[in-house]
Amino acid sequence: MMHVSVSSRPINTETLIQHHDAAFRYFGGMPQECVYDQTKLVVISEIFRELTLNQRFHQYATAVGFHIRACEGYDPESKGKVEAGVKYVKHNGLYGEAFANWHELERYLADWLDNTANQRLHGSTRQQPRAHYEQAEKAAMLPYLTPSCIQASSAESIVTRKSDKTGLIAWQGNKYPVPMAYQDSRVGVVNHNGQLRISDSPTGEIIAEHLIRLEQGQTIKNTDHYRDKAQRIAALETDIQQLLDDAEHGQALCALLKASAPRIYKDQLVGAKQVLAAHCQQHGRIHPSLLTLLIDTPRLTAAGLRDRLEAWHSHPQRYRETDTVLPRRTSSTVLKRYGALSKRCSDQGTSHVIH
Structure with missing residues (x-):
């Protein structure tokens, strides 16, 4: 008789232990000895057939009372029966099947085990x-109870908590923090392998994760949860427009920064504000011709803005050249340029709002 466990995440030692617990409860007992290949989840190393066992798994095996036997390295003959079972599950149980979600897969496997895999006519016996297990094997199984060492982690049941103000x-x-929107x-809330996962109740979306502290009476801080990033960005955009003393050019400059580096847009605004503030303090308001050329560049970052300003101040005669070559931008021209940049941002999965 077989039992099948699946996992939506990479299997670690705790997951392997939980799968053992599920299998032994399904069988109604456990064998005196379990055979494993040399996975690091069970056997750390082998020298002259002397085994160094995974301490956590050995603790579980000792607690419930079964003996660990490892196959010899590079000896596929010693675990052929296991490989045959895996092949049967893949080719008979899962081949060609599609599932809408993980719970549907688990329900399907439970039904397949009870009505197909363990009811078929076995090729060897x-x-x-x-029926063979009930008649010939179950009597030799040892009694099994889930040990206390895995009771806390074996079932990941989500509980509800109300955050304070x-x-x-x-x-x-x-005490653990949640994002400001969830105050x-x-x-x-669920304990997942030592990580406290906090989710949005209606959608189940993970909104925060924290390492669970063993000490009590601690208040864990995450300053990022107390920031309203949208308000922060809007304030930075307004500051840049005020530094330029030109709302239209300020909007276009912000749009260019966002189109050039959308993932770090807030950091780019912080850098641009520092560059512009230092420039205004040392040289005064940016020359309109220079500002027009900056906005016309295909890509601009805060560092690039600083370098271009420094380069122009190293060659002040360029101001006079651009005064005669470039016309003063009208409001409609600037807004048209701003609209094009905003569209480029939206094409990258982000959007820019005029404030």
């Missing part, structure tokens, strides 16, 4: 696996 939730004697709201 010529008996149904479940400061954006903190209580969990096992400590004074109910959120889902």
Whole structure:
């Protein structure tokens, strides 16, 4: 008789232990000895057939009372039966199937085990696996109870917590922060392998993750949760427009910065504000011809803005040259340029709002 466990994430030692627990409860007992290949989840190393076991898994095996036996390295013959079972699950149970979500896959496998895999006529014993297990093997199984060392982590049940007005939730004697938008709201909380996962209750979307502290009475801080990034960006855009003393050119400059580096737009605004503030303090307002040329460049970053300003001040005669070559931009021309840059931002999955 077989049991199948699946995982939506890479399998670690804790997951392997939980799969053992599920299998032993399905069988109604456990064997005296379990055979493994030399996975690091069970065997760390082998020298002259002397095994160094994974400490966490060895703790579980000792707690429940079964013996670990590892196959010899590079000896596929010693685990052929295991490989045959894996092939059967892939080719008979899963081949050609499609599932809408993970829970549907789990329900399908449970039904497949009970009604197909363990009810078929086995090729070796010529008996149904479940009937053969009940008659010939179950009596030799040892009794099994889920040990306390995995009771806390075996079931990841989501519980609800209400954050206070400061954006903190209580969990096992400590307080953890949630994003500002979830202050004074109910959120889902689950302990996942030592990580506290906090999710939006209606959608299940993960909104925060924290390492669970063993000490009690701690208040964990995450300053990023207390920032309203949209308001911060809007304030920076307004500051840049004021430094330029020209709202239209300021909007176009911000759009160019966003089109050039959309993922770090806020940082670019901070840098551009510092560059412009230093320039205004040392040289006064930016020359209109220079500002027009800066906005006309295909790509501009805060560092590029600083370099271009420094280069122009190294050659002041360029001001006089551009005064005779370039006409003064009208409001409609600047806004047209701004609209084109904003569209380029939206094509990259972001948008720019005129404030």
